[in-house]
Amino acid sequence: xxxxxSERVLLQTSGLTKYFGGLPALHExxxxxxxxxxxALIGPNGAGKTTFINCLxxxxxxxxxxxxxEGRELSGLPPHRIxxxxxxxxxxxxxxxxxxxxxxNVLCGLSARAGxxxxxxxxxxxxLRHRERRLWLTALETLDTFGLAERASVPADALSYGEKKRLxxxxxxVSNPKLVLLDEPVAGLNPDETERVGTLIRxxxxxxxxxILVEHDMDLVxxxxxxxxxxxxxxxxxxxxxxxxxxxxxxxxxYLGKISATA
Amino acid sequence: MxxxxxxxxxxxxxxxxxxxxxxVVLLPVPLILANPWxxxxxxxxxxxxxxxxxxxxxxxYAGQISLGHAAFFGLGSYGSAILTTAGGIPPWxxxxxxxVGVALTALIIGVPTLRxxxxxxxxxxxxxxxxxxxxxxxxxxxxxxxxxxxGIPPFGVWGRTLQGxxxxxxxxxxxxxxxxxxxVNFVRSGLGRGLAALAEDEVAAAAMGVDVRRGKxxxxxxxAAFASVGGSLFAxxxxxxxxxxxxIFASIDFVIMVVVGGLGSLWGSLAGAAFVTILPHLLGxxxxxxxxxxxLIVVVVLLVLPRGLVAGLVDLAKAQLARRGSAxxxxxxxx
Numbered sequence: 292x293x294x295x296x297s298e299r300v301l302l303q304t305s306g307l308t309k310y311f312g313g314l315p316a317l318h319e320x321x322x323x324x325x326x327x328x329x330x331a332l333i334g335p336n337g338a339g340k341t342t343f344i345n346c347l348x349x350x351x352x353x354x355x356x357x358x359x360x361e362g363r364e365l366s367g368l369p370p371h372r373i374x375x376x377x378x379x380x381x382x383x384x385x386x387x388x389x390x391x392x393x394x395x396n397v398l399c400g401l402s403a404r405a406g407x408x409x410x411x412x413x414x415x416x417x418x419l420r421h422r423e424r425r426l427w428l429t430a431l432e433t434l435d436t437f438g439l440a441e442r443a444s445v446p447a448d449a450l451s452y453g454e455k456k457r458l459x460x461x462x463x464x465v466s467n468p469k470l471v472l473l474d475e476p477v478a479g480l481n482p483d484e485t486e487r488v489g490t491l492i493r494x495x496x497x498x499x500x501x502x503i504l505v506e507h508d509m510d511l512v513x514x515x516x517x518x519x520x521x522x523x524x525x526x527x528x529x530x531x532x533x534x535x536x537x538x539x540x541x542x543x544x545x546y547l548g549k550i551s552a553t554a
Numbered sequence: 555m556x557x558x559x560x561x562x563x564x565x566x567x568x569x570x571x572x573x574x575x576x577x578v579v580l581l582p583v584p585l586i587l588a589n590p591w592x593x594x595x596x597x598x599x600x601x602x603x604x605x606x607x608x609x610x611x612x613x614x615y616a617g618q619i620s621l622g623h624a625a626f627f628g629l630g631s632y633g634s635a636i637l638t639t640a641g642g643i644p645p646w647x648x649x650x651x652x653x654v655g656v657a658l659t660a661l662i663i664g665v666p667t668l669r670x671x672x673x674x675x676x677x678x679x680x681x682x683x684x685x686x687x688x689x690x691x692x693x694x695x696x697x698x699x700x701x702x703x704x705g706i707p708p709f710g711v712w713g714r715t716l717q718g719x720x721x722x723x724x725x726x727x728x729x730x731x732x733x734x735x736x737x738v739n740f741v742r743s744g745l746g747r748g749l750a751a752l753a754e755d756e757v758a759a760a761a762m763g764v765d766v767r768r769g770k771x772x773x774x775x776x777x778a779a780f781a782s783v784g785g786s787l788f789a790x791x792x793x794x795x796x797x798x799x800x801x802i803f804a805s806i807d808f809v810i811m812v813v814v815g816g817l818g819s820l821w822g823s824l825a826g827a828a829f830v831t832i833l834p835h836l837l838g839x840x841x842x843x844x845x846x847x848x849x850l851i852v853v854v855v856l857l858v859l860p861r862g863l864v865a866g867l868v869d870l871a872k873a874q875l876a877r878r879g880s881a882x883x884x885x886x887x888x889x
Contacts, residue, residue, distance in 0.1 A: 348761055370760035380761050388754035391747075398744075399751040402764050405744025409772065412743035413736045419743060426744070462762070 301326045301470055301501050302347070307356035309342055309525075316342040318525040319356070324470065324518075329492070329502045331512045331533075334522035335545055340505045341383060343522070344472050347503075348380050349373045360470070377469035381459045381476055383505075389448040393439055393458055396447050397430040400462040430465055437461040437491060453484040460488070464495060471495070472503045477511055489515060513537065521545065569738050572821075577731050584720035593719035595835055600726035601788045602827040604733045606811045607820060608780020613809065614818035615741055616773045617753025618671065621805050622679030625686035626778040628800025629656045630785025632690060632697055635706045635795055645709045649786040653779045660778030664771045683802050690797035702796030706789050722791050729787055730824070733780060737820050740776075749773055750818075781808075803845065810848050814855050816862020825863045 302324040309317040317339045324330040332340050345351040347358055349370035358365040365373055379400070388396050405426060411419045434440045437457045442450060447458060456476060463471050476492070477485040489511050496502060496515065506512050512519065512533070519536040521529040523545040529536055536542055564571060587593055609623050633652030637643045643651070667678040690697045697703070708716045709725055716722050740746050751759035752766045760766050789795050807830060815826020830851070834844045859866025 350757060350761075369765075370757070371763050371765045374761055374763035382758065382761075386755050386758040388751050388758065390754055391750055395747060395750070399747050399759070399762050399764070402744055402748045402751065402759075402762050405747075407744045409740075409745065409776070412740045412745045415739035415743070423743070466763075 299325045302358070302360050302503070304343075304347075304358045305356060307343070307346060307353050307358060309339075309346055309351060309353045315525045317346065317353070317522075320522065320525070320527050322520050322527065322530075324501060324503050326501050327496070327499055328517040329496055329504055329515050331504045331506065331516035331519045332522060333506065333509075333512055333519060333536075334528075337524075338522040338545075339525040340522055341474060342525075344380060344474050344503070344505060347373070347472060348378065377466075378472065379463040379466060379468035379470070380472040381463050381474055383474040383478060385455055385459055387447040387455060387458060387462075389446065391447060392444050393434065393447055393450065394427075394430055394443040396458055397433055397461050397465050398426060400465040401426045401430065433461050433465040436494075437464075438487070453480055453487075456480060456484070456488065457491070460491060464500070468500075470501045470503065472505070474505050475507065476504070477506065477508050485511065569742070570735075573731060573735050573738070576734075576824075577727075580727050580731075584723050590719040593723055595832055597719060597722050597726045597791060599828045599831045600723075600730040601784050601791065602808070602811060602831050603730040603824050604787065605781045605784035605808055606815065606823045606827045607730075607733045607737045608777035608784075609808050610812045610815070610818065610820060610823045611737055611740065611749070611780075612773050612777040613812050614816070614823075615746065615753065616749040616770060618668070618770060618774070619676045619809075620679040620774070620777070621676050621802065621809065622681075622683035622686075623777070623781050623808050624800045624802065624804035625683040626656050626660060626781035627785040627788070627804065627808075628686060628690060628797070629659065630782030631789040631795045631800065632703070632785075633782070634786035635703045635789045636696065638707050638790070639703060639705055645707060645786070645790045649783060649790075652786055653782040656782035656785075657775045657779040660775045661771065664774040668767070668770045668774060680802055680805070683800075683805050687797055687801050690800060697797070700797060702794060703789075704794045706793050706795065708793065709790050726787055726791060729783070733783070734820060734824065737780075741820065745769070745772075807848060810852050813852055814863055816865045819862050819865045822862040822864035829863060 300323050303322070305321045307317055307320040308315065320339070320343060322330070322332070332343060334340055342351065346353045347365065349365070349368055349372070353366055356366075360376060360378065363376070388399060391399070405422065407419055407422075431440065431443065434443055437460060439454060439458060439461060442454060447455065450458060460473070460476060463473075473492070477488050480488065485508060492502065492504070492515050504512065504516060516533050519530065519533050520527060521536055521539070521542050528541045528545060529539045531539070583596065584593055587596070605623060605627055609620065612618050612620055630652055633655055634645065634648045637648035637651060638645055641648075663682055667675060667682075670678055691700055693699075708722070710716065711725075716725055741749075748759065748764040748769050751762060751764055752769055756766050811826040811830045812823065813826070814829055815824070816822030830848065833851070834847070837844075837847070840847070855863065855866075859870075861869060
């Protein structure tokens with residue numbers, strides 16, 4: 292379906308392959324994510340979803356294949372460079388800066404934008420003060436959006452699990468990135484909190500954000516996604532609209548436990 | 555209205571005002587404390603504070619470890635001493651030239667060693683210190699060997715060289731206040747937050763756009779420059795330096811000062827430098843067992859006040875107040 296080179300395509304991978312000790316965690320995975328859309332990546336445990344995200348963000352280097360973001364090749368770039376291109380992410384296991392305050396966690400999400408020189412930092416020049424003030428306001432605004440404004444000065448460690456999940460989202464969205472990779476944003480949340488995160492994701496999408504969503508919660512996936520890609524055993528086994536994917540026999544087979552060829 | 559503006563001003567310039575407040579407290583000390591020996595100890599506190607502030611950026615903020623900062627302190631001392639005695643360069647020029655040289659050395663050392671972390675980084679920096687100490691002891695023609703260098707000129711201000719402990723006091727504490735201001739500014743910038751982030755979680759920090767490797771190398775270089783400036787101040791203050799001052803035990807003492815003061819607490823660094831520098835002198839005859847005592851202090855501080863002297867005592871005070879507050883609240887509710 293994806294028209295290569297189209298302005299609508301934000302991120303495109305082709306033939307993306309990653310081996311772990313000879314076993315393919317990803318095998319020839321092609322995916323394209325369009326601007327302003329939610330692209331869901333689903334599949335059973337061990338399907339390669341997190342590996343895919345780790346390759347996109349430079350934490351892992353793929354063995355083969357290409358990943359282009361706005362026409363620019365990502366493989367070989369270190370994680371911070373990829374982040375600075377406008378790709379933000381959340382983490383399945385949170386990875387918050389637990390000793391820092393909630394506000395500082397979100398401010399760290401703006402690091403790429405701060406761009407201070409060491410001299411400015413040591414002298415705390417008026418220009419830096421001015422910039423810090425703007426970042427601070429942006430951070431507070433984002434905390435408010437994610438329902439954490441009252442918790443701004445609390446150490447991230449002291450938050451409830453649900454709040455931590457939202458802080459992880461806030462930290463990713465605060466920099467107004469071009470693409471956000473969400474790695475299981477509702478894992479471990481109760482139905483109320485899941486609904487709350489779902490609402491936030493829809494709100495971000497309405498605000499024009501482009502998202503890749505990795506998630507096991509099918510209700511969430513089906514309700515927020517524009518396009519769904521299904522991985523199993525490191526291979527892409529299906530893609531299409533949420534409705535198409537739900538009725539695809541290959542997907543049902545993968546989820547209902549028939550052993551796939553590569554497992 | 556003007557009260558509100560004053561409050562706003564105080565809030566916005568809280569750090570600057572705190573530094574000024576501390577300076578005001580420190581200003582009359584030489585007038586009150588006439589004993590030059592005691593003033594001399596306070597002067598060493600200021601020298602150590604400059605080193606410890608820089609080291610705290612590396613250890614306390616960036617979460618790394620160095621057991622080799624006495625080497626940078628020593629290179630600063632010897633660099634300044636050699637440039638002024640053999641090179642005839644004035645101390646004010648020798649200090650920045652040396653600091654740049656030491657920073658470059660740290661950069662060269664840092665690029666390969668900062669790939670390491672934890673125990674490995676501790677061992678690598680310790681090894682560096684041993685090498686530097688060895689060179690200082692054995693390269694007689696340049697370093698004067700075990701007996702070191704003498705006749706290092708003191709700093710001069712407006713053509714007059716500083717004389718006596720009181721005049722040195724103002725120079726050294728002035729330098730310590732500048733170091734404090736610079737480091738307090740630095741940690742409140744985006745770069746400072748980046749360091750705090752990478753100390754917590756390198757992968758997450760990189761995903762936020764923090765250049766982890768560059769950040770670590772930069773802060774290592776900066777902390778070495780601080781140590782070098784401390785070394786220059788020390789050399790021009792003492793007039794004589796020997797290699798003994800710059801061995802691995804000095805490095806460990808600096809780390810102890812950081813830990814006692816509190817990791818990541820810059821105000822604590824001053825307290826840590828003061829505590830560890832002054833304590834042995836208060837012990838009189840026990841001075842010989844200084845190393846044992848330093849070890850004990852660290853153990854006790856880590857057990858009782860793991861966040862360091864300043865933050866730890868503030869926490870204790872807060873807990874005490876909260877307890878008293880809740881007791882009052884209970885009484886009100888019951889009454």
